[in-house]
Amino acid sequence: MNKHGYRNGALTVIALSLGILALGQGQNQAGAQVNHAGYQPSHATPEGGGLISAAQQRKQMMNELQMLRKQMEQMNATLKSGLNVKVTEMPEIRLPRDDG
Numbered sequence: 001m002n003k004h005g006y007r008n009g010a011l012t013v014i015a016l017s018l019g020i021l022a023l024g025q026g027q028n029q030a031g032a033q034v035n036h037a038g039y040q041p042s043h044a045t046p047e048g049g050g051l052i053s054a055a056q057q058r059k060q061m062m063n064e065l066q067m068l069r070k071q072m073e074q075m076n077a078t079l080k081s082g083l084n085v086k087v088t089e090m091p092e093i094r095l096p097r098d099d100g
Helices: 003-037 054-081
Strands: none
Touching: none
């Protein structure tokens, strides 16, 4: 086999190998998309590590939202009552120059 024949043969083998790899990855990605479409993950609770139902998850979310609401109400009450601020260090004030 001459130099060009060997090169052409090697390139053909490489091209076929790449084609087979590309087809294999394409099939894996298509299968993965189909599998993920119907996949419903189960959620684990941080405390018990077991499965949690959608109703239980909603209850936890509602509890978290109620806690956030209470915190927001406390912050709002604090802001409405006024804050006492004491400035201990003031940076130098620089006004823009009026060149007009």
